[in-house]
Amino acid sequence: MGSEEEIKHYVNGRDDNIAVSYQNYGSEGKCSEDKRKPEKMNMVSPLTVFRYSDRQDKLLMALGTTMAVLHGASLPLMMIVFGDMTDSFIASENITYPANFSLLNSTLVNFSMEFFSSLILGELEEEMTRYAYYYSGIGAGVLFAAYIQVSFWTLAAGRQIKRIRQEFFHAVMRQEIGWFDVNDVCELNTRIVDDISKINEGIGEKIAMFFQAVATFFTGFIVGFTKGWKLTLVILALSPVLGFSSALWAKIISTFTSKELTAYAKAGAVAEEVLAAVRTVVAFGGQRKETERYQKNLEDAKRIGIQKAISANISMGISFFLIYGSYALAFWYGTILVLSDDYTIGKVFTVFFSILVGSFSVGQAAPSMEAFANARGAAYAIFSIIDNEPQIDSSSNAGYKPDNIKGNLEFQDVYFSYPARPDIKILKGLNLKINCGQTVALVGGSGCGKSTTVQLIQRFYDPKEGTITIDGQDLKSLNVRYLREIIGVVNQEPVLFATTIAENIRYGREDVTMEEIEKAAKEANAYDFIMKLPKKFETVVGERGAQMSGGQKQRIAIARALVRNPKILLLDEATSALDNESESVVQAALDK
Template sequence: MPEMSCWMVTGERQASRIRSLYLKTILRQDVGFFDKEINTWEIVGRMSGDTVLIQEAMGEKVGTFIQLTATFVGGFVIAFIKGWLLTLVILSSIPLLVLSGAFMGILISKMASSGQTAYSVAATVVEQTIGSIRTVALFTGEKQAIANYNNSLIKAYNSGVQEGLASGFGMGSVMLIVMCSYALAIWFGGKMILEKGYTGGEVINVVFTVLTGSMSLGQASPCLSAFAAGQAAAYKMFETIDRKPEIDAYDTNGKQLHDIRGDIELKDVYFSYPARPDEQIFDGFSLSIPSGTTAALVGESGSGKSTVVSLIERFYDPLAGEVLIDGINLKEFQLKWIRQKIGLVSQEPVLFTCSTKDNIAYGKDGATTEEIRAAAELANAAKFVDKLPQGLDTMVGEHGTQLSGGQKQRIAIARAILKDPRILLLDEATSALDAESERIVQEALDRIMINRTTVFVAHRLSTVRNADTIAVIHRGTIVEKVHILILFK
């Protein structure tokens, strides 16, 4: 028992290390990886379900398998000593045992992999349903959600049935070969007594030691099933772990300057999204934004406005051309350092299920309470935060559901302000707000745009009138560029 406990602890430790390494690798990947190769709940499913399978394969089952294997080997060693000729004849069945066990292991591994994929799809359905429970309830989509979940489980059920059949037939084949071996042993043992002078005790000794060894081999079958399932789970996880991202967030190489001025230039850029490589977004796109100015990008949906923001943030790299900051190619900077100089506020602010303070503090490592409060003041968020039940320590709910749209947007602005970025990117930051909320948020934005290079995507005149330059984008091309300073200021 102590040995089993030791193996269990070792398995848990190794599974924890793999889980930690997997998460670290996932966070290292570029945005294109999440666009086309994996989804959220596939990651969660692997970290929760697959690591359990790996833990079983590396834990108690290893100790059990070693014990049963030692019993198998020891039994045949004793059998050879007591009657080598009879044991040699019985050994003729071993290749059949090995082949049936290997075939069973391959089938179980494939079925386990298919089942894990099916359960990942089912988990995605649950996540989407629970995460959007208000929408589901609004459209009375509960039955549809249950039907989708049940349909997702059908594949998992079929995989489980097939895995059980493979295990059953495999185990049955093993036991059939074992019993045939006993019949052969008894028949040949009788001949040895008559022809070679074996005693009955020696024959019984050989048969029982081979019997014990063979039964141990049969009992090792569940261990082999666990190893096969763990191998299938580990293969997927290590496939991701071994992946080298094109844009590496952990890469420590690259330039780190004392500071940047904030000059932005997109020079003859060609770009297509990884998930849609056949759809050309930019075909020789060029744009220049001087330091300290405010540029507005306007145009119809799908024209490429938000793509400009994604390229400046280096979520993606252009297929050709350059994205320059202060005349230096964005690829030459250390990614973590340059992203600390860029702030982003999106149309749909992402808040975490934690306190208001923690959501704002996410913008800067080691931020003090004074810095957080100052950022809230600049973002026009301090007044409503102080009115919350616990002030900055008030929980915002899942995805910020306890706050209004304008309040969430101001928290997101405060988070961006906290890092004091030289470049501020606003991707339709006020488009989803009512007139009053837009006015308050716009006041906050006007405060923080001073002495920064600001790029914002907008549709409303009230938003763009404070810009220095308006660039009209149509199908990935700038069709007009207007200096709005002359018109409104």
């Protein structure tokens, strides 16, 4: 806890919406009710979205695009086959016979008609077989092209997303602690899950579907103008209305879907907050209240879902009304052209369906364009974090690495304030000198800067003014990773990871042996209680060490610090949860 002014500054700076029941559940749930104001979406350029694609990815995307274009062009081209086949049917129905057939006897007439009918039907069967081959070939080609376009784009997107996740997580891990003070950790978790999923959706098969729709549009109109430009121009007058209605339908559904997901997300946030602090909820008897709060958010989702269903069905009705209206106009004018011009019924069908398919493809491309726009917006936030260069880079190899460190520590006129609260001075000209082998205790009121001093020694932050030196070397000149390897830290509230006790102790030094882990546990007075557990050192401590008591967690944390044989040992009330006997044993080990 800080001073009274710090507490006021902290409380006044928080969102009023966070003041909900059981406000003090704990740090796990503090981000659940966070509500950010909608901001204008920043986007990266269309090509920048693919910045993590390598040569193989570009080849996959190129081949996938080629197959998508072929897939999109296949449907209008199939209309040509359909029109020709229709004309073949009509030609077979219009069988004419010589006029003098009526002068012959009935037997000869019947024989002649049967002969000509069998001849025409034989030719029709041969033509239909040929068209069946055409359809089969187009179908096989579409199957192959569709599989390649979707699989190649999906594969390329998956490969890129893997690199983006790796780069993003690495970028977050290398940021200085001050960066986390001004960036919400829960927001980072959302970024790595939701935003990267949006990128994956936007640069995957949706791109292939967009190219497919564009190819269908252009091919449809090319076929239409080639086969019959008069009818094409008439149908073209209604095409914008059809395309607009289809796009509007998709937009309405996507808007309500977004609102519905937001409502469910609010309900999920309530559940996450309550489950993270379920012990506190049960202790205060708040089960009914939290259930009602969760159900209220579900009611909002239900209301939006009903609105979505009504709007979607009305939009669908309007769209189909326009579709059937265009059918009526096209067939009416097509009939006129058949009677007064050189149009055939097959040509009318070819033009009509080619233009219709091309027009609908415009609306089908809208969701793909929206997904790509969302991917560009999500990529802006993700890439901004990846490109952010930390002031204190723990992954850098730069900096001096002394061969030997004694541990003489000195603060020289140090001034410091936290990045999140730059107007509040924490340290005001601190001067402190600690010699090798010396034990120094920092004592003072809450918020006076004790923990801040410990964090400055670890170089979580750099002082605003003044210098901090070890053996006369400025901390800024030392390699950050090397500096932290020679420092052991035990905090007042130690954090354990959801793994075994041995792995938690091994976190102090990667190359530690099992014998050294047991030795450190004995020095921390943790060995006895560990050996009483069913799985001993292989016991899983639970999430954040929930299966361990406060004293057990502290002793494991002390063992973790001791196992690395640090030159400098920093303790922030490290034995506050221990009894007197355990504290004396641990203190003797620390002194040693």
